[in-house]
Amino acid sequence: MGRFLVSGGFPLKRGHRLVRAREAIMILVTGGSGHLGANLVRRLLADGHEIRVLIRPTKRHGRALAGLSVQRAVGDLRDPDAVDAAVKGCERVYHCAARISTTARNHREIHAVNVLGTRNVLQAAGRHGVRRVVATGSFSATGTTPGGPSTERDLFCPGDNDTPYTRSxxxxxxxxxxAAAQGLEVVIAVSTAIIGPHDYGPSRMxxxxxxxxxxxxxxxxxGGFEFVSVSDLVQGHLLxxxxxxxxxxYLLSTEFRTVDQxxxxxxxxxxxxxxxxxxxAGAMAALARLADGPRALLAPGREARFTPAAVRFLRSERRADISLSREVLHYRPTDIAAAVEEAYRCFVERGLVERRRATIPTARTKGQGVCGR
Known part of the structure; x- marks a missing residue:
């Protein structure tokens, strides 16, 4: 059974029009210490909501949640009782947690967390009358259109090169x-390759x-891929x-970029x-195969930077058609260059890299840090 560690209420901020208050509701965020979750939690707090995060008891959360006024529900997605306790009393749920991997390893754990864990969240949301759930999807689980960009209507076609993560x-x-067919309000917000600040994992990018x-x-x-600024992805989830x-x-991307770009x-x-x-790419694919699988010859026991699946994704140069998100959600992506700048500044502020040159401040970061609370 999960337990709550309450770290205090959200403080009143002078001049913040949405603070506390009548608009404030209790929201659960799973995966709050992940890249998306850490940014989403900060945005929801800034909007004046009360936040509960479901976190695993063994996970090191470090700076991801440090200093944030959130309720911490300690438990595992695979534990129905812990999930039920975390969902109880929440009006909305953002289900961002997932076991992310591009390798062929740990397929049972990936399935248990991503599939059974999601089922636990949705069933608990139904029991406790949650108004709406937004679940984070993956672009890899969307089908392809020959000669054109992928859309939400493209059905995934299983193949020999699918990873356990994609299948999950x-x-x-x-x-x-x-769950939607049974009456629960649930929407899927599909992420592409994320880049931006508050990346405490850090992520692959x-x-x-x-x-x-x-x-x-x-x-x-x-190669090339669809990249999404983490601030755009957060905004897409709110929308x-x-x-x-x-x-x-709904597919969420900021823009397609080649690897050279x-x-x-x-x-x-x-x-x-x-x-x-x-x-x-062919040579890299061969090297990646040596680093993947249960008999990995390179870097055994840990996930390599470029796995066979990661190489395939880059070589495919898949494009995303986000017109449905623009039309229905009123989603307006920004600029991936600003996201890279913010990610770099955050790493510098955390002492992970020494600033080697003066960078041009973006509109979002000028005059202030990007990695604070």
């Missing part, structure tokens, strides 16, 4: 659709930026909560040169 996110969507900033990124591969249609999903952007921000070695 497809099944997670099915759990949401079943955050690790690549750190490697570049520290001069440790020796090679990269050509899905307010305007999304129950039983529907991202490397140039990283160079502009960090001052480090683009890695000299631009590896052929």
């Amino acid at each position: 996110k497809v099944q997670m969507e099915h759990e949401c659709y079943k 955050g690790r690549v930026l750190l490697d570049q900033a520290q001069g440790r990124l020796l090679a990269y591969i050509p 899905a909560m307010e305007h999304g249609r129950s039983g529907h999903k 991202m490397m140039e952007l990283y160079t502009q921000v960090t001052g480090q040169p683009v890695p000299r070695l631009r590896m052929p």
